[in-house]
Amino acid sequence: MKSLDSLLRELPFFAGLDEEHARLIAGCARNCRFEAGQYLFHEGDPADEFFLIREGRVALDVVAPGQDPIVFSTLGEGEVVGASWLVPPYRWMFDARAASPTHALGIDAACLRRKCEEDHDFGYLMMKRFLPVFVKRLHATRLQMFDVYRRG
Amino acid sequence: MxxxxxxxxxxxxxxxxxxxxxxxxxxxxxxxxxxxxxxxxxxxxxxxxxxxxxxxxxxxxxxxxxxxxxxxxxxxxxxxxxxxxxxxxxxxxxxxxxxGTGWPAAQGADVIFVAGGLGLAPLRPAIRRVLAERRHYGRVAILFGTRHPAEMLYRQELEQWRRRLDVDVSVTVDHADTLWHGNVGVVPALIPRATFDPNNSVALVCGPEVMMRFTVSALREAGVPDERVYLSMERNMKCATGLCGHCQFGPEFICMTGPVMRFDRIASLFSTREA
The missing domain is CATH 2.40.30.10 (Translation factors)
Known part of the structure; x- marks a missing residue:
C-alpha cells in the first residue's frame, strides 16, 4: 500500500515536490472515496477540507430556490476541488458532488494553513502551486461568460 | 486543389x-x-x-x-x-x-482536434480522414465544446466516434441542464486532461476566435510548440481569390493563405485589435 506522501507526489499538481514538503502536506492528508452522487461538501459549510482528485469526476453546482442544481463546472483527475479554504471566512460558495465513483486526497485546510504560517517558505511554495490553478479557473469562467457560441 | x-x-x-x-x-x-x-x-x-x-x-x-x-x-x-x-x-x-488551404495531413503524429460550436464542421472532414486511416496516426483526441447539450452539432457522429476504442473523445458544455451528465466548462480545460506527446502532436483548432485564443494558450502550456498548432481563421470572404481584400488579416488574405493557418505564422497578429 502506498504512503500518502508518495500518493501526493504522483499527482501532477505536486510534481517535483521535495520529500520534506511532501511529508508536511501528507501530515494533513487522508485518503477518501466518494460514491457517485455523494457530496464532498455543501455551500455554506466551513471550508475545512479541500480535495485533490486521484480518480473520478466531481461536479460543482449551485442551487437556486425551486430549481434543480445547476452544474457550472466539472473537475477530473489531478484537479483541485475547492478554493474557499484559502481565504476568510473559509466557507464553501457552492456544492461539490461526485459525478462518478471518485478517489481523492482530502487535505485538512486548517492544518495546511497553520503549516504555511509557521514556515513562510513552504507557504509561498504552496501559493505558487495553488494560485495558477485558480487564476486559470478565473480565465475559464470569463470565457464561459463570454458565451462565445451564441448565435451571431 | x-x-x-x-x-x-x-x-x-x-x-x-x-x-x-x-x-x-x-x-x-x-x-x-x-x-x-x-x-x-x-x-x-x-x-x-x-x-x-x-x-x-x-x-x-x-x-x-x-x-x-x-x-x-x-x-x-x-x-x-x-x-x-x-x-x-x-x-x-x-x-x-x-x-483556401486545408488541414495538414499530420501522419505519424498524435492528433488533437479542438472544436468549439460550429467549428466542428470544418474539422469533421479531417477527423473522418484520420479515423479512416487510423493506423497512420499516433494517439487521437477529439475535444469538443459547445454552448448547451441541446446545441450539440453532429451528436450521432460524436457518439459513434466515442464508441471507438482508438480515439479519446471528450465533450464539454458551457451551460448544462439537469439531463447532462458530462463535462461542464470550457473546451480549453479539456486539453490538460488529454493524453498526447506535445513534441510529436499536431493540434487542429476551429471555433470562435476568443475560444481559439484560450485554446492556443492551453496548448502552449501543455508544451505543444506554436508551429504544430493550426487554426481555421474566419474573416469576411467575398471574392475568395485574393482580389477584393475583404478578408485581409495583417499582410495575409485569409482566402488565399488560409483559412487554415499555422499559428506561429500569425501569432503576432492574433491578439491585434482590428478596426
Missing amino acids: AVSRQNALVPALYRVGEVYRELPDTVTLRLVPESGRRPPCAPGQFNMLYAFGVGEIAISISGEAADEGFLHTVREVGAVSTALARLAVGASVGVRGPY
Missing part, C-alpha cells in the same frame, strides 16, 4: 440533394453538381455558396458525400445563410470553389 483564376468567379450550378436538420437553426446540405463531377477538395477548404437572388457567402466544406457531392453545414445567421439553410431538396445553388 484550388480552382483556376479564369473560372474562379463563375459559380457552377449545383442542386440540393438532401437536407439534414442538425439543430433548429442549422442544416447540412448535400450539394450535387448539375453536370459532371465536383472538383476535388481537401479537408479544411471552403466553397462560396450563392443563394440566387440573395447573395454569396463562404461556407466550409463539412464533408464529401458518397455520391461525389459536397456537404455544407449552414447556420441561419444572416440573410444569405438563412436563405441557404431554408433551401428545399431539388433547389439550385451556385458553388465556387473549393478555395
Whole structure:
C-alpha cells in the first residue's frame, strides 16, 4: 500500500515536490472515496477540507430556490476541488458532488494553513502551486461568460 | 486543389440533394453538381455558396458525400445563410470553389482536434480522414465544446466516434441542464486532461476566435510548440481569390493563405485589435 506522501507526489499538481514538503502536506492528508452522487461538501459549510482528485469526476453546482442544481463546472483527475479554504471566512460558495465513483486526497485546510504560517517558505511554495490553478479557473469562467457560441 | 483564376468567379450550378436538420437553426446540405463531377477538395477548404437572388457567402466544406457531392453545414445567421439553410431538396445553388488551404495531413503524429460550436464542421472532414486511416496516426483526441447539450452539432457522429476504442473523445458544455451528465466548462480545460506527446502532436483548432485564443494558450502550456498548432481563421470572404481584400488579416488574405493557418505564422497578429 502506498504512503500518502508518495500518493501526493504522483499527482501532477505536486510534481517535483521535495520529500520534506511532501511529508508536511501528507501530515494533513487522508485518503477518501466518494460514491457517485455523494457530496464532498455543501455551500455554506466551513471550508475545512479541500480535495485533490486521484480518480473520478466531481461536479460543482449551485442551487437556486425551486430549481434543480445547476452544474457550472466539472473537475477530473489531478484537479483541485475547492478554493474557499484559502481565504476568510473559509466557507464553501457552492456544492461539490461526485459525478462518478471518485478517489481523492482530502487535505485538512486548517492544518495546511497553520503549516504555511509557521514556515513562510513552504507557504509561498504552496501559493505558487495553488494560485495558477485558480487564476486559470478565473480565465475559464470569463470565457464561459463570454458565451462565445451564441448565435451571431 | 484550388480552382483556376479564369473560372474562379463563375459559380457552377449545383442542386440540393438532401437536407439534414442538425439543430433548429442549422442544416447540412448535400450539394450535387448539375453536370459532371465536383472538383476535388481537401479537408479544411471552403466553397462560396450563392443563394440566387440573395447573395454569396463562404461556407466550409463539412464533408464529401458518397455520391461525389459536397456537404455544407449552414447556420441561419444572416440573410444569405438563412436563405441557404431554408433551401428545399431539388433547389439550385451556385458553388465556387473549393478555395483556401486545408488541414495538414499530420501522419505519424498524435492528433488533437479542438472544436468549439460550429467549428466542428470544418474539422469533421479531417477527423473522418484520420479515423479512416487510423493506423497512420499516433494517439487521437477529439475535444469538443459547445454552448448547451441541446446545441450539440453532429451528436450521432460524436457518439459513434466515442464508441471507438482508438480515439479519446471528450465533450464539454458551457451551460448544462439537469439531463447532462458530462463535462461542464470550457473546451480549453479539456486539453490538460488529454493524453498526447506535445513534441510529436499536431493540434487542429476551429471555433470562435476568443475560444481559439484560450485554446492556443492551453496548448502552449501543455508544451505543444506554436508551429504544430493550426487554426481555421474566419474573416469576411467575398471574392475568395485574393482580389477584393475583404478578408485581409495583417499582410495575409485569409482566402488565399488560409483559412487554415499555422499559428506561429500569425501569432503576432492574433491578439491585434482590428478596426
